[in-house]
Amino acid sequence: MVSTTRSVGRPRVSVLSRRLIAETALRLLDEGEDAGFRMTDLARALGVRVSSLYNHVSGKSAVYAEIREILSERIGEDAAPSPHWDVALRDWARAYRAAFAAHPSTVAVLAVLPVGESSMVSVAYNDLVTQLVSAGWTPAESMNIIVAVESFILGSALDSSAPQDMLDPGGRTDVPVFAAAYEARRETAARDGVAPADLAFTLGLDALLVGLRSQLAARPV
Amino acid sequence: MVSTTRSVGRPRVSVLSRRLIAETALRLLDEGEDAGFRMTDLARALGVRVSSLYNHVSGKSAVYAEIREILSERIGEDAAPSPHWDVALRDWARAYRAAFAAHPSTVAVLAVLPVGESSMVSVAYNDLVTQLVSAGWTPAESMNIIVAVESFILGSALDSSAPQDMLDPGGRTDVPVFAAAYEARRETAARDGVAPADLAFTLGLDALLVGLRSQLAARPV
DNA sequence: ACCTGAACACCGTTCAAGT
DNA sequence: ACCTGAACACCGTTCAAGT
Numbered sequence: 001m002v003s004t005t006r007s008v009g010r011p012r013v014s015v016l017s018r019r020l021i022a023e024t025a026l027r028l029l030d031e032g033e034d035a036g037f038r039m040t041d042l043a044r045a046l047g048v049r050v051s052s053l054y055n056h057v058s059g060k061s062a063v064y065a066e067i068r069e070i071l072s073e074r075i076g077e078d079a080a081p082s083p084h085w086d087v088a089l090r091d092w093a094r095a096y097r098a099a100f101a102a103h104p105s106t107v108a109v110l111a112v113l114p115v116g117e118s119s120m121v122s123v124a125y126n127d128l129v130t131q132l133v134s135a136g137w138t139p140a141e142s143m144n145i146i147v148a149v150e151s152f153i154l155g156s157a158l159d160s161s162a163p164q165d166m167l168d169p170g171g172r173t174d175v176p177v178f179a180a181a182y183e184a185r186r187e188t189a190a191r192d193g194v195a196p197a198d199l200a201f202t203l204g205l206d207a208l209l210v211g212l213r214s215q216l217a218a219r220p221v
Numbered sequence: 222m223v224s225t226t227r228s229v230g231r232p233r234v235s236v237l238s239r240r241l242i243a244e245t246a247l248r249l250l251d252e253g254e255d256a257g258f259r260m261t262d263l264a265r266a267l268g269v270r271v272s273s274l275y276n277h278v279s280g281k282s283a284v285y286a287e288i289r290e291i292l293s294e295r296i297g298e299d300a301a302p303s304p305h306w307d308v309a310l311r312d313w314a315r316a317y318r319a320a321f322a323a324h325p326s327t328v329a330v331l332a333v334l335p336v337g338e339s340s341m342v343s344v345a346y347n348d349l350v351t352q353l354v355s356a357g358w359t360p361a362e363s364m365n366i367i368v369a370v371e372s373f374i375l376g377s378a379l380d381s382s383a384p385q386d387m388l389d390p391g392g393r394t395d396v397p398v399f400a401a402a403y404e405a406r407r408e409t410a411a412r413d414g415v416a417p418a419d420l421a422f423t424l425g426l427d428a429l430l431v432g433l434r435s436q437l438a439a440r441p442v
Numbered sequence: 443a444c445c446t447g448a449a450c451a452c453c454g455t456t457c458a459a460g461t
Numbered sequence: 462a463c464c465t466g467a468a469c470a471c472c473g474t475t476c477a478a479g480t
Contacts, residue, residue, distance in 0.1 A: 016463085035333070039454060048464075051456075055463050060454070108333045111379050112256070122390050126399035139402035140409040140420075147380060147418070148373075148425030155376030158332050159368060169343050178347035181360035188361040197368070199361075204369030210435055211428030237444085260473060269445075272475075276444050281473070 016046060018056050022066035029067075029105045036105070061113065068110050071099045072121045081127075085135035086209050089149060092128060093205055097153045097160075104161030111154050136216055145212065152204060160197040237267060239277050243287035250288075250326045257326070282334065289331050292320045293342045302348075306356035307430050310370060313349060314426055318374045318381075325382030332375045357437055366433065373425060381418040 024045050028037040039060060043050040057063050078095035082088040100107050125146060132142035169179040189196040245266050249258040260281060264271040278284050299316035303309040321328050346367060353363035390400040410417040 038452090040452095049466075050454080051466080052464050054455070108329060111332075111376075112329045112383055122393060122396045122399055125390075126396035129402045130398045133398070133402070139398075139405040141424070143402045143406035144417075144421040144424045147421035148377075148428070151376030151380050151421065151425065152369075152373045153376065154379060155332075155372030155374065156369075158375060158379075159372050162333055169346075172343060175343045175347035177351045177354070177360075178343055181350045181354070181364045184360040185364040196365075200365040200368035200372065203362070203365045204372065204429065207369070207432030207436060208425065208428050209432065211430065211432035214431055214435065215428060259471090261471095270447075271473080272447080273445050275474070 016048060016052060016056050018062075018066055019070075021046065021053060021056055022063055022070055025063050026067050026070065026103060026106070030103055032105070034105075035108060064106075064109050064113055067103075067106055068113065068121075071103065071106070071110075072124070074099045076124055079124075085131050085137075086213055088131055089128065089145070089212075090205065090209055092124070093149050093153055096150070097157055097201060100153075100157040101160045104157075107154070107157045107161045111158065136219075149208065152208060156197065156201045156204065159200065160195065237269060237273060237277050239283075239287055240291075242267065242274060242277055243284055243291055246284050247288050247291065247324060247327070251324055253326070255326075256329060285327075285330050285334055288327055289334065289342075292324065292327070292331075293345070295320045297345060300345075306352050306358075307434055309352055310349065310366070310433075311426060311430055313345070314370050314374055317371070318378055318422060321374075321378040322381045325378075328375070328378045328382045332379065357440075370426075370429065373429060377418065377422040377425065380421065381416065 021042065025037050025042050028041055028045060039050050039053060042063070043053055046053075057066070075092070075095045078098065079088075079092045082091060100110070128146055129139065129142045132145060133139055137145065169175050169182055172179065185196050185199070189199055192199075242263065246258050246263050249262055249266060260271050260274060263284070264274055267274075278287070296313070296316045299319065300309075300313045303312060321331070349367055350360065350363045353366060354360055358366065390396050390403055393400065406417055406420070410420055413420075
């Protein structure tokens with residue numbers, strides 16, 4: 001938030017940049033209650049008028065694209081490489097989900113936004129495919145594994161970002177078993193001090209990896 | 222599309238209903254290029270003015286909620302019950318994904334929309350939890366399994382609904398292994414006459430179930 | 443109770459004018 | 462090249478009037 005007023009015309013030093021705009025938008029998303037952000041609010045937070053933004057980004061979706069870049073860079077930083085394909089895949093999945101789970105309101109939008117040409121995301125894919133292929137998977141299988149794991153990650157991130165009571169049976173009496181299980185899950189999570197969504201993610205990721213290992217082991221050499 | 226013009230005032234027979242509105246919106250979503258639908262277009266398709274819609278639904282999100290009901294009813298119809306928990310889970314997952322994959326543009330919205338009280342979805346959960354518990358899983362585990370599988374389904378449905386070239390490395394030369402694997406995957410899918418996204422879904426679902434079976438088998442009795 | 447017609451509100455985007 | 466100010470466009474929602 002900049003409090004000085006600025007007159008019309010080009011300022012002496014440039015106030016904005018594509019990256020700064022995206023970082024500010026990300027902050028607004030984190031602070032805000034609701035899913036999106038307003039271009040007006042984004043401009044105000046930058047101490048600028050809305051129309052100024054369009055000198056740096058082509059529109060709102062370009063801001064989201066830049067946000068994806070920010071987040072995907074963090075995935076690369078957090079995921080330490082491992083010589084074991086399954087460990088590498090697991091760590092990548094955890095870092096991927098953590099990056100999104102830290103910014104829940106971005107998930108729904110980014111999940112459907114195409115990956116741009118310049119994206120760092122492709123580099124991470126390249127590394128993973130390399131490792132999977134050298135472990136014995138075919139290139140096509142490697143792609144499918146990555147897409148499957150990524151689908152699970154995005155779905156889990158969506159689940160984390162969904163309202164708490166997304167599935168809450170509430171006061172319904174016609175689904176007693178479901179209601180009891182819902183409650184048991186909440187208690188288990190509370191006792192472990194984690195979010196219910198984390199339990200499901202851990203369970204699912206473990207199951208996926210166990211399954212993949214066993215499928216790789218079972219194949220003809 | 223109704224071509225007759227109607228004068229002001231209450232018509233002799235009611236033209237609209239909540240269900241009809243949602244069915245028409247679903248049809249618009251299927252036919253349309255882009256992700257959403259316009260209330261104006263929805264009204265026109267029903268031969269009515271926009272404001273009329275608000276006599277039956279509280280707003281656009283209520284239309285989406287009704288669409289979810291329509292789709293979830295179809296899941297129930299398609300998924301045949303099985304005495305084996307893993308088969309039941311697999312069939313449910315397939316039916317679930319098929320229902321969404323048939324209407325790609327609904328996925329992104331429905332994934333973040335809370336499940337209403339009256340939803341049929343809860344009934345399906347109740348049945349699945351019952352079956353999982355009697356197979357030996359705890360209630361909390363059963364919930365986590367369902368949530369994990371559902372996350373995978375929604376993520377996969379998002380993947381199916383994403384633009385074809387969502388991950389396309391295009392002409393990039395800095396990610397050769399990824400580009401080759403991407404191409405290999407496309408060829409494999411083309412040879413089998415299925416969408417690439419289907420391959421990833423099948424592989425991932427199989428891995429998940431193999432993993433879950435082995436985890437259930439490995440536990441102390 | 444349920445439709446029409448007109449108005450309002452919100453918000454993303456454009457563009458000439460200014461330095 | 463980059464900001465301001467004003468206008469425009471689009472679209473969801475509201476509400477009085479009419480039967």
